Amino acid sequence: xxxxxxxxxxxxxxxxxxxxxxxxxxxxxxxxxxxxxxxxxxxxxxxxxxxxxxxxxxxxxxxxxxxxxxxxxxxxxxxxxxxxxxxxxxxxxxxxxxxxxxxxxxxxxxxxxxxxxxxxxxxxxxxxxxxxxxxxxxxxxxxxxxxxxxxxxxxxxxxxxxxxxxxxxxxxxxxxxxxxxxxxxxxxxxxxxxxxxxxxxxxxxxxxxxxxxxxxxxxxxxxxxxxxxxxxxxxxxxxxxxxxxxxxxxxxxxxxxxxxxxxxxxxxxxxxxxxxxxxxxxxxxxxxxxxxxxxxxxxxxxxxxxxxxxxxxxxxxxxxxxxxxxxxx
Ligand SMILES: [Zn+2]
Numbered sequence: 001x002x003x004x005x006x007x008x009x010x011x012x013x014x015x016x017x018x019x020x021x022x023x024x025x026x027x028x029x030x031x032x033x034x035x036x037x038x039x040x041x042x043x044x045x046x047x048x049x050x051x052x053x054x055x056x057x058x059x060x061x062x063x064x065x066x067x068x069x070x071x072x073x074x075x076x077x078x079x080x081x082x083x084x085x086x087x088x089x090x091x092x093x094x095x096x097x098x099x100x101x102x103x104x105x106x107x108x109x110x111x112x113x114x115x116x117x118x119x120x121x122x123x124x125x126x127x128x129x130x131x132x133x134x135x136x137x138x139x140x141x142x143x144x145x146x147x148x149x150x151x152x153x154x155x156x157x158x159x160x161x162x163x164x165x166x167x168x169x170x171x172x173x174x175x176x177x178x179x180x181x182x183x184x185x186x187x188x189x190x191x192x193x194x195x196x197x198x199x200x201x202x203x204x205x206x207x208x209x210x211x212x213x214x215x216x217x218x219x220x221x222x223x224x225x226x227x228x229x230x231x232x233x234x235x236x237x238x239x240x241x242x243x244x245x246x247x248x249x250x251x252x253x254x255x256x257x258x259x260x261x262x263x264x265x266x267x268x269x270x271x272x273x274x275x276x277x278x279x280x281x282x283x284x285x286x287x288x289x290x291x292x293x294x295x296x297x298x299x300x301x302x303x304x305x306x307x308x309x310x311x312x313x314x315x316x317x318x319x320x321x322x323x324x325x326x327x328x329x
Contacts, residue, residue, distance in 0.1 A: 003136040007201040012048035020122035025060040027126020037102030041084040049129045050081040109155040137208040141186040153179030242301035
C-alpha cells in the first residue's frame with residue numbers, strides 16, 4: 001500500500017465533533033471533481049475515503065450519495081469510486097447548506113463554514129482526502145492538493161499560509177489543466193500530516209528521514225576513508241613507477257647514498273606505509289623523514305625522464321635539460 005493510501009486510511013479512522021464533521025464534509029465536496037448546480041461529484045481510489053464521504057454527506061447534509069465503481073485503469077490495481085449527489089434538488093440543498101447558490105462565477109472557499117478553530121483541521125483533512133497525495137518519504141518529502149479551479153487553489157494556498165502551527169509557504173503550479181498546491185520539505189510535510197490528524201504517518205516520515213540521515217553520514221565517512229586509502233595506494237603506485245624507471249636507467253647507484261636503502265625497501269614492499277618503511281630502515285627514520293626522501297627519489301626520477309627525452313628530437317629545449325642534468329649531478 002502506498003504511503004498516501006496509508007495516510008488516508010489513518011485519517012478515515014478519526015472520530016470528530018459535529019462541527020468538524022460538517023467542515024470535513026465541506027472540504028471533501030468542495031475539492032472534489034465538481035461542485036456546481038450541474039453536479040457535485042468526487043472520485044477516489046481509496047475505499048475508506050469513499051465510505052467516509054458517504055457517511056459524512058448523509059450526516060452533515062442529509063443526502064445519500066450515489067456510488068459508482070469503475071474497473072481499474074491499465075497498470076493500476078485499484079478501482080476508482082465516483083460519488084455524486086443525485087438529483088438537482090439535492091444538489092441545491094447541499095450547495096445551500098454550505099452557502100452557495102451554484103451561480104457563482106468563480107468557485108471560492110467560504111470560511112463561514114468553519115465555525116471553530118478545530119474545524120480548520122477537519123476542513124483540510126476533507127480537502128486532502130478528496131484531492132491530496134503525499135509522496136513516499138523514501139523518495140521525497142512532498143504533499144499536494146490537485147485543485148480543478150484557479151481561485152480555489154489560491155484560496156487554499158492562503159488558508160495554509162495563515163495556519164500558525166504550520167509555518168508553511170505552499171507553492172502552486174499548473175499541471176495538465178489543474179492547479180497543484182504543494183508543500184515541500186520533511187518538517188513542513190510532517191507538520192501538516194500531524195495537523196490533519198495523521199500522527200502515525202508523520203512519525204513514519206520522521207523516522208524514514210532520520211534513517212536516511214544516518215545512512216548518508218555513514219556513507220560520507222566511508223567515502224572519505226576510501227578516498228584516503230586510494231590516495232595512499234596511488235602515491236605508492238607513483239613511487240613504484242619512479243623506482244622502476246630508476247632501475248631501468250641504471251639502477252640504485254644513480255641515487256645519492258642516503259636514498260638507496262629506502263628505494264630498495266620500497267621497491268620490494270609496495271604495500272608498506274611510510275611509518276613501516278621508516279621502522280625498517282637502519283637507522284630507523286620518522287614518517288616525515290621517509291616522506292621527504294621518497295619525494296626526492298620521485299624528483300630524481302622526473303629528471304631521468306628529462307634526460308631520456310634529451311636523446312630525442314627536441315634540441316631547442318636542450319638548455320633546460322642541461323640545467324636539470326647539472327642539478328642531478
Ligand atoms: Zn470543529
